[in-house]
Amino acid sequence: MATWRDPDVTVVGGGMAGCEAAWQLAVRGLRVALVEQKPAAMSPAHQTPLLGELVCSNSLRSNDRDTPAGLLKHELRLAGSLVIGLADRHRVPAGQALAVERFGFGRALTVALALHPNVRIERRPLDELPAGPVIVATGPLTGGPLGALIRRQLGGDRMYFYDAIAPIVSADSIELEHAFRSSRWQREGEDGSAAAAGEDGAAGDYLNCPLDRPTYEAFVDAVLAGRKVTPHEFEEPRYFESCLPIEVMAERGRETLRYGPMRPVGLTDPRTGRWPYAVVQLRPENRYLTAYNLVGFQTRLAYPEQSRIFAMVPALARAEWLRFGSIHRNTYVDAPRVLGPALELRREPRLRLAGLLTGVEGYIESCAMGLVCARLLADELAGRPPAPPPPTTMIGALYHHVTAPREGDYRYAPTNGNFGLLPPATIALHPKDKQGRRRFQLERAARDAAAWADGGAAVVVAGAGAGAGRPESAA
Numbered sequence: 500m501a502t503w504r505d506p507d508v509t510v511v512g513g514g515m516a517g518c519e520a521a522w523q524l525a526v527r528g529l530r531v532a533l534v535e536q537k538p539a540a541m542s543p544a545h546q547t548p549l550l551g552e553l554v555c556s557n558s559l560r561s562n563d564r565d566t567p568a569g570l571l572k573h574e575l576r577l578a579g580s581l582v583i584g585l586a587d588r589h590r591v592p593a594g595q596a597l598a599v600e601r602f603g604f605g606r607a608l609t610v611a612l613a614l615h616p617n618v619r620i621e622r623r624p625l626d627e628l629p630a631g632p633v634i635v636a637t638g639p640l641t642g643g644p645l646g647a648l649i650r651r652q653l654g655g656d657r658m659y660f661y662d663a664i665a666p667i668v669s670a671d672s673i674e675l676e677h678a679f680r681s682s683r684w685q686r687e688g689e690d691g692s693a694a695a696a697g698e699d700g701a702a703g704d705y706l707n708c709p710l711d712r713p714t715y716e717a718f719v720d721a722v723l724a725g726r727k728v729t730p731h732e733f734e735e736p737r738y739f740e741s742c743l744p745i746e747v748m749a750e751r752g753r754e755t756l757r758y759g760p761m762r763p764v765g766l767t768d769p770r771t772g773r774w775p776y777a778v779v780q781l782r783p784e785n786r787y788l789t790a791y792n793l794v795g796f797q798t799r800l801a802y803p804e805q806s807r808i809f810a811m812v813p814a815l816a817r818a819e820w821l822r823f824g825s826i827h828r829n830t831y832v833d834a835p836r837v838l839g840p841a842l843e844l845r846r847e848p849r850l851r852l853a854g855l856l857t858g859v860e861g862y863i864e865s866c867a868m869g870l871v872c873a874r875l876l877a878d879e880l881a882g883r884p885p886a887p888p889p890p891t892t893m894i895g896a897l898y899h900h901v902t903a904p905r906e907g908d909y910r911y912a913p914t915n916g917n918f919g920l921l922p923p924a925t926i927a928l929h930p931k932d933k934q935g936r937r938r939f940q941l942e943r944a945a946r947d948a949a950a951w952a953d954g955g956a957a958v959v960v961a962g963a964g965a966g967a968g969r970p971e972s973a974a
């Protein structure tokens with residue numbers, strides 16, 4: 500039981516990110532007030548007074564280290580994550596997935612934190628900011644006075660309330676013989692080779708996937724008939740006109756998509772010398788050109804439906820999807836613009852954000868951003884140089900997605916952990932050796948994560964089972 504008066508750090512929100520952040524600070528010897536609004540105030544998605552409540556699925560996704568989610572968990576284990584450590588203990592059979600018995604898991608987290616001498620849990624909604632460093636980890640439904648307060652601190656319109664995410668495809672799975680590289684209205688250079696920049700970017704930035712008329716018609720039918728994800732009760736299906744889901748456009752008329760994101764105008768296919776009937780445009784998702792997003796393809800189609808329907812586009816017939824499209828209620832900030840390298844608000848550096856608010860998606864990604872935020876703050880408070888995770892790791896790739904400055908006019912969209920975030924392999928391999936490249940990325944990530952984890956305070960969470968919670972810290 501905590502007996503001290505003033506905390507070194509206040510953490511707001513006892514979800515995935517807040518619990519992890521509080522623990523990481525506490526085991527480094529810092530005194531933490533963890534302020535959680537439940538049970539006095541409940542969001543529309545939360546139902547229990549437990550900390551670390553999983554609001555929907557009880558799965559933390561794959562545990563297979565060769566998948567992005569499995570790799571992220573492996574890295575989190577190396578870094579001494581409380582959340583993943585306890586998820587392992589409360590695992591239920593679910594094949595390759597790490598699924599947990601949600602009440603046992605939530606209880607264990609609550610107990611581990613409640614029994615830690617450096618943690619004081621305060622059950623109240625936090626409406627005003629206390630003195631000293633504060634980590635805000637209030638999640639996707641952040642609202643009320645705290646939401647308004649953060650919005651004011653951000654200045655301008657830098658907080659979003661809905662995700663509209665377009666799918667991302669792995670570059671090496673695109674059938675290039677069915678695609679062509681060109682920007683809209685791109686002209687050929689005078690010598691006939693070098694191309695001048697087009698309307699929508701530098702020359703050849705976009706990969707265009709043409710569809711002929713019968714394929715387009717079948718595609719529209721499939722989008723109209725495809726199974727959609729039903730919005731939650733608290734999600735009003737209100738869309739921005741500039742950000743409509745493809746199925747809503749298809750409902751407005753059979754030609755609407757062809758005048759919207761599938762507009763072929765100005766895109767000359769070099770093989771025919773003509774504009775195709777319709778196109779799906781792919782834009783690079785990263786500077787390594789290993790992943791592309793489908794421009795304007797935000798959708799509520801169910802994931803298996805996206806896989807099936809988008810494969811009707813000839814260039815995407817064998818696409819490997821790194822992320823599917825989605826639209827849902829979410830609160831997150833324009834992190835690359837408003838956050839600094841310690842996840843601090845540029846305009847109010849004692850305030851840091853963690854978890855979903857920073858623009859990551861999913862339970863484990865949110866936990867990862869709680870862990871990183873806490874470690875960076877602990878470094879600062881101990882007078883150590885900050886040690887952010889390397890970008891070659893999945894944790895680091897997420898951190899860099901959140902903090903890396905963007906060029907030009909962009910709309911920041913949240914991400915989950917996916918291979919498209921990792922830098923490409925740096926060894927010479929046969930161009931078709933996809934598995935070799937992936938293996939290299941996985942091994943490099945695990946090695947660099949181990950080095951990073953060791954470089955921080957040596958923290959052992961093995962004793963943090965339900966009812967235990969005695970930390971072993973060194974700092």
Ligand SMILES: Cc1cc2nc3c(=O)[nH]c(=O)nc-3n(C[C@H](O)[C@H](O)[C@H](O)COP(=O)(O)OP(=O)(O)OC[C@H]3O[C@@H](n4cnc5c(N)ncnc54)[C@H](O)[C@@H]3O)c2cc1C
Nearest residue numbers: 512514515516536555556624625637638854855861862865
């Ligand atoms: C309906 C819904 C379903 C989802 N389903 C999934 C899923 O199946 N799988 C998945 O990976 N992700 C899912 N997500 C996303 C999921 O919420 C995040 O992945 C993850 O829980 C976010 O972690 P977090 O710590 O940022 O926020 P949360 O885990 O939401 O934690 C935020 C905490 O802050 C508290 N809080 C909020 N405001 C205040 C305040 N003013 N004062 C004090 N405390 C406050 C809340 O009570 C809550 O305990 C879902 C989200 C929603 C909204």
